[in-house]
Amino acid sequence: MSIDIAGLAFGYPGHPVGSDVSLSVAPGEVLCLLGPNGSGKTTLFKTTLGLLPPLKGRIAVDGETTERWSRRRTAQHLAYVPQQHDAYFPFTVMEVVLMGRGAYVAAFATPGRHDREVAERTLRELHLLHLRDQVYSQISSGERQLTLIARALTQQPRVLIMDEPTANLDFGNQVLVLNQILRLKQAGITIMMSTHDPGQAFYCADNVAMLRDGRLLCWGPTDEVLTSANLRSVYGVDVAVVEITKTGEHPGKVCVPVMSDPRGRADSEIQAPPA
Amino acid sequence: MKITDPRTAATGHRVSLAVSLWLSLSVLLALVLISIAVGKYRIGPGELVTALINRLQGGDGEVPTVIETVIFQIRLPRITAAVLVGAALAAAGATYQSLFRNPLASPDILGVSAGAGLGAAAGIFLSLPVAGIQLLAFAFGSFTVLLVYVISRAVRGHDPVLVLVLAGVVMGTLAGSCISLLKYLADPYDQLPAITFWLLGSLNAVNPADMQVSLLLVGLGLVPLYLLRWRMNLMSLGDEEARALGVNAGRLRLVFIMSATLVTASAVSISGVIGWVGLMIPHIARLLVGPDFARLLPTSMLLGAAYLLGVDDLARTIGEVEIPLGILTAFLGAPFFLWLLAHSRRGWQ
Numbered sequence: 001m002s003i004d005i006a007g008l009a010f011g012y013p014g015h016p017v018g019s020d021v022s023l024s025v026a027p028g029e030v031l032c033l034l035g036p037n038g039s040g041k042t043t044l045f046k047t048t049l050g051l052l053p054p055l056k057g058r059i060a061v062d063g064e065t066t067e068r069w070s071r072r073r074t075a076q077h078l079a080y081v082p083q084q085h086d087a088y089f090p091f092t093v094m095e096v097v098l099m100g101r102g103a104y105v106a107a108f109a110t111p112g113r114h115d116r117e118v119a120e121r122t123l124r125e126l127h128l129l130h131l132r133d134q135v136y137s138q139i140s141s142g143e144r145q146l147t148l149i150a151r152a153l154t155q156q157p158r159v160l161i162m163d164e165p166t167a168n169l170d171f172g173n174q175v176l177v178l179n180q181i182l183r184l185k186q187a188g189i190t191i192m193m194s195t196h197d198p199g200q201a202f203y204c205a206d207n208v209a210m211l212r213d214g215r216l217l218c219w220g221p222t223d224e225v226l227t228s229a230n231l232r233s234v235y236g237v238d239v240a241v242v243e244i245t246k247t248g249e250h251p252g253k254v255c256v257p258v259m260s261d262p263r264g265r266a267d268s269e270i271q272a273p274p275a
Numbered sequence: 276m277k278i279t280d281p282r283t284a285a286t287g288h289r290v291s292l293a294v295s296l297w298l299s300l301s302v303l304l305a306l307v308l309i310s311i312a313v314g315k316y317r318i319g320p321g322e323l324v325t326a327l328i329n330r331l332q333g334g335d336g337e338v339p340t341v342i343e344t345v346i347f348q349i350r351l352p353r354i355t356a357a358v359l360v361g362a363a364l365a366a367a368g369a370t371y372q373s374l375f376r377n378p379l380a381s382p383d384i385l386g387v388s389a390g391a392g393l394g395a396a397a398g399i400f401l402s403l404p405v406a407g408i409q410l411l412a413f414a415f416g417s418f419t420v421l422l423v424y425v426i427s428r429a430v431r432g433h434d435p436v437l438v439l440v441l442a443g444v445v446m447g448t449l450a451g452s453c454i455s456l457l458k459y460l461a462d463p464y465d466q467l468p469a470i471t472f473w474l475l476g477s478l479n480a481v482n483p484a485d486m487q488v489s490l491l492l493v494g495l496g497l498v499p500l501y502l503l504r505w506r507m508n509l510m511s512l513g514d515e516e517a518r519a520l521g522v523n524a525g526r527l528r529l530v531f532i533m534s535a536t537l538v539t540a541s542a543v544s545i546s547g548v549i550g551w552v553g554l555m556i557p558h559i560a561r562l563l564v565g566p567d568f569a570r571l572l573p574t575s576m577l578l579g580a581a582y583l584l585g586v587d588d589l590a591r592t593i594g595e596v597e598i599p600l601g602i603l604t605a606f607l608g609a610p611f612f613l614w615l616l617a618h619s620r621r622g623w624q
Binding site for chain 2: 012013014015046049051070071072074075076079080082088089090091092095099100102103104105107108109110111151155
């Protein structure tokens with residue numbers, strides 16, 4: 001499914017967060033949204049999901065404006081993986097994942113056999129089946145993130161919107177989640193994600209968009225957009241884009257902030273390649 | 276060697292719904308039988324069985340009239356009331372705790388009890404008959420929640436749940452001040468004790484006729500709660516997530532609030548204000564069967580019924596004079612809650 005955002009102003013009534021955002025995501029594409037804290041990434045996502053009405057402009061999915069879609073219809077097409085949070089009540093992993101069937105279960109019904117099968121299949125695909133009866137709040141944060149992804153996938157969406165899916169995860173779990181994103185892309189799901197590690201975009205994104213103060217700074221193919229100059233203007237610090245070579249694999253790129261010690265001493269060993 | 280993951284014990288303490296329902300149902304039935312027997316006029320097991328069998332066979336007068344009267348005119352209506360009010364308060368408490376994601380929510384969080392108290396105080400102040408007092412209590416209780424809801428809709432741009440709860444606190448406090456004003460103005464020898472006693476909560480004035488209406492209203496409120504039991508789980512994730520999962524959160528919340536208000540207002544109008552039941556019973560139920568509302572609701576109702584029946588038995592037997600129910604539930608509820616706070620990791624797990 002494709003997403004087209006045109007001339008979008010977004011935010012809360014009386015409190016606009018961003019404006020003039022136009023971008024589109026092709027079917028099966030991964031778009032990585034970068035931007036400093038408070039730049040409006042989450043608000044943009046919420047608007048795309050129809051959780052907030054657009055203040056101006058329009059959002060279309062496969063060419064159809066979504067503004068008047070019912071909650072049920074939206075949730076059957078677009079799924080949200082929110083930033084990881086603590087559960088308020090001790091639901092089990094299976095109970096949490098089953099909630100992804102909210103858009104399919106009839107108003108007065110409870111999840112049926114088919115819903116359970118979908119949930120179970122998703123848990124198996126994400127290698128989480130052994131956790132099904134664990135309490136969600138008591139599993140590790142990596143497992144929690146995967147559970148939220150599983151919940152979104154039981155919505156059987158065509159578009160997945162992930163808000164910082166790797167926040168608070170250690171390296172191992174970050175890679176686990178990123179690889180999952182690549183698998184989902186392979187399965188044809190369109191993905192919009194945000195992250196604070198621009199290097200992740202080299203690993204899994206087709207396109208990158210950068211947001212600063214609610215405005216789109218740049219948007220385009222990862223290799224073209226993810227440059228030291230752009231990263232500097234979005235984060236306000238020097239960022240080195242470094243090529244690394246792993247033995248036996250083709251080279252990858254990472255981004256590292258180049259820190260300068262305020263006490264005036266020389267700092268990073270890493271040399272930024274000429275921009 | 277088999278390695279056991281310490282986390283597999285995580286849900287190990289939970290019992291299945293069937294077990295918890297049968298267990299609480301048997302406790303409730305046992306308590307009903309005990310409640311018929313105990314009191315100022317003691318009824319032995321033999322007499323109880325004879326009287327019940329006699330009644331079931333149509334009643335031919337072999338049982339002394341005193342026993343007949345005590346069982347069927349005094350105790351059974353009161354037992355029904357205790358069961359009904361206990362179940363109603365626990366159901367409403369479970370509803371609000373899940374809906375507001377707040378383990379400290381109680382049935383009166385949106386001001387229904389304070390409003391009902393004001394209605395009853397006004398009824399007593401105007402020297403209305405009992406039925407009139409109950410009607411006013413019900414009307415004022417529901418009206419207060421309606422006002423709270425309207426206010427919360429008018430205040431935009433904030434978290435809707437937060438605004439609702441705060442508006443509930445404000446309206447509840449306002450109703451409380453109005454009650455104080457009425458108490459100040461009331462006749463100190465006749466009306467003031469009546470208002471005070473009503474606010475403490477008691478079941479000693481129930482009569483079978485009130486029960487029928489209240490039963491109907493409580494039943495009416497429970498139907499949507501039961502039908503929407505799975506949706507409640509989605510609501511307990513918070514507005515945004517519920518909506519992202521395909522739920523019309525605003526409309527659903529209104530239905531839940533209306534149902535819980537109907538249930539609470541009908542209960543409070545026959546029993547007066549009885550605190551703590553709706554707060555602590557859903558906690559115990561959650562410990563037993565977990566947070567899934569489909570299991571939490573029936574378990575809470577049975578436990579609430581059994582608990583209030585047991586406490587009411589205490590209220591009418593431990594002292595020479597009857598102790599107001601609301602005082603006893605607080606005496607039992609407060610220490611329990613402190614214990615819960617100390618022994619659970621985050622207060623509600």
